[in-house]
Amino acid sequence: MKRGGVERSAWLAYAWLAVFFLAPFALVLKLSLSHTTLGIPPYAPRLDLSQGLASVVALVRDLNFDAYGRFVSDRLYVDAYLSSLGYAGVATALLIAIGYPMALAMARAPRGAQPFLVAAVIAPFWTSFLLRIYAWTAILKPEGWLNLALRSLGLPEVQLLNTDAAIYLGLVYAYLPFMVLPLYAVLERQDQGLLEAAADLGATPWRAFWTVTFPMSLPGVAAGALLCLIPMTGEFIVPDLLGGSQTLMIGKVIWSEFFQNRDWPAAAAAAAALTATLVLPILLHQRLQARTLSR
Amino acid sequence: MSTSPLIRFEGVSKRFGDTAAVDDVTLDIAAGEFFVLLGPSGCGKTTLMRLLAGFEAPDAGRVLLAGRELAGLRPHRRPVNMMFQSYALFPHLTVAANVAYGLLQERLGRAEIDARVGEMLALVQLEPLSARKPDQLSGGQRQRVALARALAKRPKVLLLDEPLGALDRRLREETRGQLKAIQARLGTTFLMVTHDQDEAMGLADRMAVMRQGRIVQLGPPAELYANPVDRDVAGFLGEVNLFPVPGGGWRAVRPERMILSRDRPALADAWTGEVQAVAYLGDRTHYTVRLADGAVVRILQANTSSGPAFARADAVWAAFAPDAATVLDR
Numbered sequence: 001m002k003r004g005g006v007e008r009s010a011w012l013a014y015a016w017l018a019v020f021f022l023a024p025f026a027l028v029l030k031l032s033l034s035h036t037t038l039g040i041p042p043y044a045p046r047l048d049l050s051q052g053l054a055s056v057v058a059l060v061r062d063l064n065f066d067a068y069g070r071f072v073s074d075r076l077y078v079d080a081y082l083s084s085l086g087y088a089g090v091a092t093a094l095l096i097a098i099g100y101p102m103a104l105a106m107a108r109a110p111r112g113a114q115p116f117l118v119a120a121v122i123a124p125f126w127t128s129f130l131l132r133i134y135a136w137t138a139i140l141k142p143e144g145w146l147n148l149a150l151r152s153l154g155l156p157e158v159q160l161l162n163t164d165a166a167i168y169l170g171l172v173y174a175y176l177p178f179m180v181l182p183l184y185a186v187l188e189r190q191d192q193g194l195l196e197a198a199a200d201l202g203a204t205p206w207r208a209f210w211t212v213t214f215p216m217s218l219p220g221v222a223a224g225a226l227l228c229l230i231p232m233t234g235e236f237i238v239p240d241l242l243g244g245s246q247t248l249m250i251g252k253v254i255w256s257e258f259f260q261n262r263d264w265p266a267a268a269a270a271a272a273a274l275t276a277t278l279v280l281p282i283l284l285h286q287r288l289q290a291r292t293l294s295r
Numbered sequence: 296m297s298t299s300p301l302i303r304f305e306g307v308s309k310r311f312g313d314t315a316a317v318d319d320v321t322l323d324i325a326a327g328e329f330f331v332l333l334g335p336s337g338c339g340k341t342t343l344m345r346l347l348a349g350f351e352a353p354d355a356g357r358v359l360l361a362g363r364e365l366a367g368l369r370p371h372r373r374p375v376n377m378m379f380q381s382y383a384l385f386p387h388l389t390v391a392a393n394v395a396y397g398l399l400q401e402r403l404g405r406a407e408i409d410a411r412v413g414e415m416l417a418l419v420q421l422e423p424l425s426a427r428k429p430d431q432l433s434g435g436q437r438q439r440v441a442l443a444r445a446l447a448k449r450p451k452v453l454l455l456d457e458p459l460g461a462l463d464r465r466l467r468e469e470t471r472g473q474l475k476a477i478q479a480r481l482g483t484t485f486l487m488v489t490h491d492q493d494e495a496m497g498l499a500d501r502m503a504v505m506r507q508g509r510i511v512q513l514g515p516p517a518e519l520y521a522n523p524v525d526r527d528v529a530g531f532l533g534e535v536n537l538f539p540v541p542g543g544g545w546r547a548v549r550p551e552r553m554i555l556s557r558d559r560p561a562l563a564d565a566w567t568g569e570v571q572a573v574a575y576l577g578d579r580t581h582y583t584v585r586l587a588d589g590a591v592v593r594i595l596q597a598n599t600s601s602g603p604a605f606a607r608a609d610a611v612w613a614a615f616a617p618d619a620a621t622v623l624d625r
Contacts, residue, residue, distance in 0.1 A: 193383040194385060196370070200376055203371055212385060216385075
């Protein structure tokens with residue numbers, strides 16, 4: 001009976017994936033194989049089901065890989081793509097460096113205090129993501145709160161808005177809960193007796209951390225890194241609001257192809273390529289997890 | 296003891312909030328001894344051991360190892376190793392890496408570490424499983440990895456926290472023998488904590504019975520068993536029959552020192568009674584006998600013929616010889 005329950009919930013998950021991921025993704029794929037036209041919507045061919053099966057054949061015959069050709073040949077796309085991965089990669093490293101000590105402190109806090117600390121990490125979600133990032137512009141702008149504070153302390157002012165530093169700040173701020181929570185989940189479960197055993201065997205607290213706590217928390221590090229890296233690579237709001245006009249991120253490129261150039265196939269091709277590369281690390285992660293579980 | 300002790304607890308106390316876990320304990324343990332702290336849970340025996348390992352600091356008194364005071368020395372600097380009750384094996388490391396862990400902290404050479412790990416795994420007969428992870432081992436195998444890991448650094452003292460508690464009965468008896476043999480072979484001082492009197496008596500050279508943070512009696516198992524200081528200790532170390540003495544106090548007689556017969560024995564302390572229950576244990580039979588005055592006594596008899604000598608509702612005499620009784624005041 002329990003087995004049946006597990007299978008049913010697995011099918012639910014697959015159905016969910018099919019309806020909310022695979023179907024939209026198929027539409028994006030089809031769009032990426034189309035070509036632009038003047039009109040609404042600004043692409044062709046379109047599926048006209050009143051013509052029956054013949055229209056499907058006509059549709060397929062009319063699809064091509066031109067958008068992908070442009071994607072690969074145009075330096076802009078490739079550069080935006082690589083620089084997005086770069087921003088997301090650096091931000092992920094920063095998130096681990098900042099999120100790990102936070103999660104560790106939460107996991108080692110008194111039991112009674114832990115629910116409040118978790119609530120504090122989640123609290124920012126009660127405000128819209130867009131609003132929170134927008135609020136940062138008020139802090140970082142030349143006459144913003146940051147410089148007001150610096151000036152009142154007699155310190156030199158800084159110009160952060162529209163710089164890479166502001167993008168990293170925004171990314172780290174926005175994605176910190178996604179790093180802290182999976183890390184907290186694994187660290188909170190760790191048996192403190194293992195640290196006593198390590199100390200008993202002669203390990204300093206520092207050595208005990210690097211030989212016991214950290215290696216045992218790697219699944220949490222991987223989960224947190226994936227949860228942050230993937231959406232950050234396609235991030236649009238943070239670079240758009242905090243980064244300068246020269247900031248090159250694939251999310252911004254997709255947005256401007258879609259809304260400014262009205263080149264929907266190009267935007268769809270960029271999005272499809274992004275999804276394809278980001279699915280790779282997820283699959284890798286799942287394989288690793290399956291291997292650990294089967295043991 | 297002619298030589299100075301290896302371990303010395305000197306008026307040691309430790310409180311947790313309002314309760315005194317360890318209350319003014321003074322205790323010497325000699326090098327090479329197999330010493331057991333015995334007591335019910337919450338009696339302070341584990342705290343006393345953790346004070347030696349450095350996981351707790353005493354509120355009063357001193358803990359000395361080989362004449363050196365340990366105060367202020369963090370656990371990783373103390374030359375003692377512990378075998379934890381739940382084993383606390385590192386789940387992400389193989390058996391060999393678990394055993395090597397303590398040696399790596401000493402920054403020994405690779406060759407020496409490998410040699411020592413091999414030696415330890417041979418000692419506990421786990422060489423074929425050296426590449427396994429702890430979750431691929433049985434409970435008994437994990438117990439042996441924990442033992443090998445704790446012994447690998449050749450500690451002056453090995454601390455064992457309920458080492459057999461997680462094993463089933465048969466494995467416990469087998470492992471008890473192995474523990475004793477390993478201790479004899481290495482000559483390491485073993486300090487063990489347990490709540491199981493069979494385990495304590497089967498292993499200890501000397502043992503201390505603890506109650507409410509204090510040591511109530513100290514000595515070799517046979518001495519404690521034969522001459523307990525009070526009824527509590529007598530009862531904790533095994534079954535005991537208590538016969539009130541008219542002037543106050545009790546005479547305590549162990550079940551195996553009682554005599555059960557059909558005819559009146561030539562002893563002053565003899566009573567008629569009726570067998571109420573018979574438990575046949577193979578080599579012995581355990582009888583519950585109700586005496587004429589209503590008191591219930593327990594008697595253990597070796598089986599010399601097949602089957603129990605008496606049956607339920609048999610009329611019998613229960614007696615004991617004068618030298619079988621110990622007088623207890625409290």
